[in-house]
Amino acid sequence: MGRRRELLKIYDLLNEHFGDLKWWPADTPFEVMVGAILTQNTAWSNVQKAIGALKEKDLLSPAAMMRIEEGELALLIKPSGCYRVKASRLKSLVQFLFDHYSGDIAGMYGKNPSILRKQLLAVPGVGAETADSIMLYACRKPVFVTDAYTKRILQRHGLVAGKADGNEIRALFMDHLPRKADLFNQFHALLVQTGKVFCRPQPKCHLCPLREFGGRGGPPRVKGR
DNA sequence: CACCAGGCAAGTA
DNA sequence: TACTTGCATGGT
Numbered sequence: 617m618g619r620r621r622e623l624l625k626i627y628d629l630l631n632e633h634f635g636d637l638k639w640w641p642a643d644t645p646f647e648v649m650v651g652a653i654l655t656q657n658t659a660w661s662n663v664q665k666a667i668g669a670l671k672e673k674d675l676l677s678p679a680a681m682m683r684i685e686e687g688e689l690a691l692l693i694k695p696s697g698c699y700r701v702k703a704s705r706l707k708s709l710v711q712f713l714f715d716h717y718s719g720d721i722a723g724m725y726g727k728n729p730s731i732l733r734k735q736l737l738a739v740p741g742v743g744a745e746t747a748d749s750i751m752l753y754a755c756r757k758p759v760f761v762t763d764a765y766t767k768r769i770l771q772r773h774g775l776v777a778g779k780a781d782g783n784e785i786r787a788l789f790m791d792h793l794p795r796k797a798d799l800f801n802q803f804h805a806l807l808v809q810t811g812k813v814f815c816r817p818q819p820k821c822h823l824c825p826l827r828e829f830g831g832r833g834g835p836p837r838v839k840g841r
Numbered sequence: 842c843a844c845c846a847g848g849c850a851a852g853t854a
Numbered sequence: 855t856a857c858t859t860g861c862a863t864g865g866t
Contacts, residue, residue: 651847655846655847655848656846656847656848656849657845657847657848657861657862658846658847658862658863658864659845659846659847659864659865661846661865662846662863662865665864694863695863695864696862696864697846697862697863697864698848698849698860698862698863699861699863700861700862701849701850701860701861701862702861705849740849740850741849741850742849743849743850744849745847745848745849746848746849749847761847764847764848804847805847808847812846843866844865844866845865846863846864846865848861849860849861850859850860850861851858851859852857852858852860853856853858853859854855854856854857854858
């Protein structure tokens with residue numbers, strides 16, 4: 617079975633099990649960007665509290681977030697953890713928006729994806745995963761987002777080597793699947809959901825929707841622990 | 842109590 | 855280049 621069909625098989629099994637996950641949960645693309653920073657190393661439930669506080673203060677726009685003082689912003693996003701660091705990162709991000717796009721996310725939509733990615737990675741606080749999340753979920757670019765769950769799931773099913781990095785994994789999806797934002801959107805959401813529910817360090821593989829999928833490495837294996 | 846959650850940057854070797 | 859550590863809250 618070729619890579620493309622293997623990946624699509626995984627997608628179908630997960631999609632059947634979980635249904636449409638409707639990512640990213642946000643009212644506007646700017647809210648997606650803010651959420652992408654706030655969710656770093658943080659459970660989404662905590663991010664929602666911070667987003668809610670920002671909404672109450674009408675701060676979920678580039679112009680408003682530009683105006684508010686950083687220390688005040690930090691207190692508002694406290695529930696999302698690492699709040700001083702994240703306030704600084706949000707400031708960097710809106711500064712970037714004004715520097716390059718007149719404070720309007722819509723300016724990013726028509727940008728060359730490769731150039732846009734480099735621009736985002738140059739923003740302090742934006743690494744690969746955050747940059748790709750913004751591109752896919754805020755700008756609807758067909759970029760595949762990979763994270764620790766994606767890697768773990770692919771490893772356990774023998775689709776990538778243990779030393780595979782994020783670039784390799786992103787390339788695997790992008791080189792073997794049709795580059796459609798809607799497909800990548802739901803696929804990444806499904807992988808995160810699967811990781812959270814079934815593919816823990818102490819896995820519940822017998823219940824996982826992928827239990828019938830052997831991949832190339834035989835049955836799912838767990839290393840370490 | 843420990844560990845994790847939809848990471849990143851700065852420092853060290 | 856490949857590591858380690860700080861950031862820091864809230865849920866299980």
